[in-house]
Amino acid sequence: MSTFSTERQTPTTSDGLPAAPSGGAQRPPVPHTWRKRRERLTAGAFMTPAVLLVAAFLLAPFVWTIYRSFFSDSRTTPFSWFDNYSLFASDPALARSIQNTLMWVVGTVVLPFVLGLAIAILSNTTRWSRLARLCVVLPYALSGSAVAVVWNFMLTTDGAVNQVLTNLHLDSLAQGWLLTWPGNTIVMILANAWQATGVAVILFLVGLQSIPPETVEAGALDGAGSWQQFRHIVLPQLRPVSIIVIGMSLVNGLKSFDLIWVLTQGGPGRATETLAVSMYNETFLELRPGAGAAIAVVLTVIVLAASWLYLRRQLDVKGE
Amino acid sequence: MTASGTPRRAAAPLARRRFLAGMTAGAATLAVEGCARGDSTSSQPGTTSISNDNATWDEGYRSAGQALKKITGYALRPLSNPSVTSYQQVVQMTLQTSKATDLVKWASGYQLKRLARAGGLTDLSHVWQTYAAKGWVRDATRETVSYHGKVYGIPLYESYYVLFYSKPVFRKLGLTVPTTWAELLHCAEVLKRNKITPFLASQVGGWPAIEWFQELVTKVDPRFYQKLVAGQASYLDAPARKAMDIWHDFMRKGWMTSPDYDQNRGPGAVKAGSVGMFLHGTWQSQGMSAVGMKPDVDYGAFILPTVDSSTPKSVITESGVFAVPAEASSHSAAMANVGSWLAPPVQRVWSDFLQDSSANPTVRSGNPVVARLQQDIAREHRIPLIRYWEASPPSLIQGNTDDLGGFMAGQTSPATTLRRMQERAQDEWAAWRRDEA
Numbered sequence: 001m002s003t004f005s006t007e008r009q010t011p012t013t014s015d016g017l018p019a020a021p022s023g024g025a026q027r028p029p030v031p032h033t034w035r036k037r038r039e040r041l042t043a044g045a046f047m048t049p050a051v052l053l054v055a056a057f058l059l060a061p062f063v064w065t066i067y068r069s070f071f072s073d074s075r076t077t078p079f080s081w082f083d084n085y086s087l088f089a090s091d092p093a094l095a096r097s098i099q100n101t102l103m104w105v106v107g108t109v110v111l112p113f114v115l116g117l118a119i120a121i122l123s124n125t126t127r128w129s130r131l132a133r134l135c136v137v138l139p140y141a142l143s144g145s146a147v148a149v150v151w152n153f154m155l156t157t158d159g160a161v162n163q164v165l166t167n168l169h170l171d172s173l174a175q176g177w178l179l180t181w182p183g184n185t186i187v188m189i190l191a192n193a194w195q196a197t198g199v200a201v202i203l204f205l206v207g208l209q210s211i212p213p214e215t216v217e218a219g220a221l222d223g224a225g226s227w228q229q230f231r232h233i234v235l236p237q238l239r240p241v242s243i244i245v246i247g248m249s250l251v252n253g254l255k256s257f258d259l260i261w262v263l264t265q266g267g268p269g270r271a272t273e274t275l276a277v278s279m280y281n282e283t284f285l286e287l288r289p290g291a292g293a294a295i296a297v298v299l300t301v302i303v304l305a306a307s308w309l310y311l312r313r314q315l316d317v318k319g320e
Numbered sequence: 321m322t323a324s325g326t327p328r329r330a331a332a333p334l335a336r337r338r339f340l341a342g343m344t345a346g347a348a349t350l351a352v353e354g355c356a357r358g359d360s361t362s363s364q365p366g367t368t369s370i371s372n373d374n375a376t377w378d379e380g381y382r383s384a385g386q387a388l389k390k391i392t393g394y395a396l397r398p399l400s401n402p403s404v405t406s407y408q409q410v411v412q413m414t415l416q417t418s419k420a421t422d423l424v425k426w427a428s429g430y431q432l433k434r435l436a437r438a439g440g441l442t443d444l445s446h447v448w449q450t451y452a453a454k455g456w457v458r459d460a461t462r463e464t465v466s467y468h469g470k471v472y473g474i475p476l477y478e479s480y481y482v483l484f485y486s487k488p489v490f491r492k493l494g495l496t497v498p499t500t501w502a503e504l505l506h507c508a509e510v511l512k513r514n515k516i517t518p519f520l521a522s523q524v525g526g527w528p529a530i531e532w533f534q535e536l537v538t539k540v541d542p543r544f545y546q547k548l549v550a551g552q553a554s555y556l557d558a559p560a561r562k563a564m565d566i567w568h569d570f571m572r573k574g575w576m577t578s579p580d581y582d583q584n585r586g587p588g589a590v591k592a593g594s595v596g597m598f599l600h601g602t603w604q605s606q607g608m609s610a611v612g613m614k615p616d617v618d619y620g621a622f623i624l625p626t627v628d629s630s631t632p633k634s635v636i637t638e639s640g641v642f643a644v645p646a647e648a649s650s651h652s653a654a655m656a657n658v659g660s661w662l663a664p665p666v667q668r669v670w671s672d673f674l675q676d677s678s679a680n681p682t683v684r685s686g687n688p689v690v691a692r693l694q695q696d697i698a699r700e701h702r703i704p705l706i707r708y709w710e711a712s713p714p715s716l717i718q719g720n721t722d723d724l725g726g727f728m729a730g731q732t733s734p735a736t737t738l739r740r741m742q743e744r745a746q747d748e749w750a751a752w753r754r755d756e757a
Contacts, residue, residue: 074751074754074755075437075755076755093722156578156580156581156582157578157580157581158578158581176578176579176580176729178580179578179579179580179729179730180729180730180731181731265525265526267523267526267722267725267726267729268523268529268579268580268725268726268728268729268731269722269723269725269726269727269729269731269732270722270726271726271729271731284405284408284409285405285526285718286715286718286719287434287714287715287718288715
């Protein structure tokens with residue numbers, strides 16, 4: 001930051017060279033402290049609307065949510081200490097919700113990363129790359145709800161997937177894809193990967209195209225095979241992009257909601273709920289805002305902690 | 321330099337300021353317009369606004385509103401929010417503000433009790449008394465619209481839970497409307513043999529999971545159902561176990577559609593002959609007409625027979641209500657309209673629109689199928705039973721509905737499902753009674 005400030009204060013010519021010192025005939029020098037104060041005030045004025053909006057619509061509700069989570073859901077809402085948080089130990093639906101959330105995190109991190117990287121590498125060099133890229137990226141442009149509607153058409157018991165299996169005389173494989181756990185959660189993770197892979201492909205393609213070809217050529221001249229070139233030359237240079245892809249997928253996995261809500265509404269029997277769906281369910285359907293607030297707090301802490309731990313470690317390494 | 325000799329860059333700060341000023345003015349206008357949306361609930365001469373969660377009924381409200389206007393001078397202005405969950409949130413929040421609509425469509429039973437308990441509703445007991453004196457309401461339903469002895473809702477409609485069936489399909493297979501349990505089983509067997517799924521059962525959207533539960537429990541023992549939903553009997557008692565075993569048996573025999581079958585496809589499936597019988601409220605008559613089926617010609621409906629012939633006959637009744645917020649913008653107009661809602665000229669229009677039964681027992685349904693059901697209910701002295709969804713505290717019903725959905729998907733056995741429902745019932749009834757105390 002100090003370097004940046006110094007640069008800003010050094011007058012330069014249009015070609016970037018330091019300008020000659022200006023003569024004393026120009027405007028009188030502004031007192032240093034006043035200029036500093038004015039800059040701070042200006043910066044503050046620009047920041048104020050954003051700070052107020054964040055405080056009003058993000059921080060204040062968050063503080064209220066933490067406060068509410070310590071109160072019971074009975075009519076008089078007495079202070080109940082950690083009773084709402086103890087539901088995580090006593091309510092089997094919440095235990096299943098945590099299981100599902102973990103499955104979603106693993107699925108949404110691994111699948112888009114692996115598929116995105118593979119498709120980006122394959123489509124970066126092949127002749128049909130543009131068409132292939134378009135096909136993969138297109139689902140990313142769809143909303144989660146629209147994706148869910150399409151997959152619902154395919155996955156219901158009398159849906160397209162089972163009809164295809166029946167026509168292929170594979171009736172034994174036909175089943176209620178959205179009815180039994182953990183199969184229903186797994187197919188929803190796959191549906192999510194179908195959509196989320198597009199953005200990973202775009203990011204990896206940007207990363208691949210920024211790799212200097214000389215580095216790969218130098219490896220080839222030194223006798224490195226294709227796999228060795230990828231493993232030791234390409235992959236390390238994709239590290240910054242990988243950090244972003246994994247970081248985004250991590251957070252998306254933890255807060256997955258729309259696809260699940262449209263496909264199963266967390267059912268049947270609350271079997272496909274993630275923490276985000278449980279939070280909504282407890283608050284608005286079960287009419288237990290205290291329990292919903294406790295889930296919201298736990299989910300927020302997990303998202304923040306996971307993001308912070310992951311990004312701190314990765315960005316430190318990157319910034320060395 | 322420009323052609324006029326004015327330095328080009330000199331104009332930039334002014335242009336930027338104008339741009340910023342324009343942006344600010346635009347944002348302010350949008351904000352003001354956004355706030356102005358609240359005007360939709362404000363008083364408008366000659367009308368009363370209604371919060372409604374079913375946009376397909378808007379036309380019916382307008383038509384009935386014209387009939388109301390001839391009596392009270394006020395038409396109806398529906399404001400629909402088709403998402404039931406967000407609708408409930410909006411209504412509960414606006415009840416405490418000056419932005420409440422004049423009339424609110426709500427469910428009866430414990431859903432209404434919960435809303436009344438939070439405050440903000442007008443006591444409609446005197447309106448009920450007037451209706452009762454004229455014979456325009458059923459005394460038996462008073463409890464379902466009351467809280468602590470005061471009436472807070474006027475019946476909006478009355479539907480019965482029945483099995484719709486295709487008359488041509490039944491005729492083709494030589495089936496008649498079953499009047500006994502044995503005849504019902506025979507119908508199911510014949511339909512199954514002809515590759516028609518006998519019964520539609522679904523848990524898509526959550527609440528449909530209650531339909532077969534309430535129907536089977538009441539046809540095993542209606543008095544037990546009354547005690548069960550009042551918290552005076554256990555889900556582990558014999559009638560509940562028997563009902564669940566029957567349901568389980570139907571599923572194992574492949575007599576029911578898969579639980580992810582969308583009910584919205586029900587009328588089309590009955591017409592196409594892929595589903596034999598569709599258990600639903602009589603308000604589904606509209607849906608049957610929408611797929612081109614004529615009442616009494618293409619489709620009929622009957623009430624599920626009792627499991628034992630000696631069991632008292634009953635019918636599950638669903639009744640929505642009109643409630644009047646205390647802070648309604650046009651409170652006197654709302655009271656006038658709610659006081660004439662059950663007048664026969666208004667109910668004639670409303671019932672014809674719904675093709676369903678009117679909440680006013682003196683108004684005969686224009687739909688011959690529903691009219692015959694009304695006759696059957698009166699002739700057989702069927703016990704009217706409140707729908708499960710409204711029959712117990714909302715948190716209990718919501719949780720038990722989830723459990724029934726899990727049972728339908730094969731996640732839990734009948735015994736495990738009932739055990740969970742009973743555990744929840746103990747907790748939620750204790751919580752409800754604690755709150756009441």
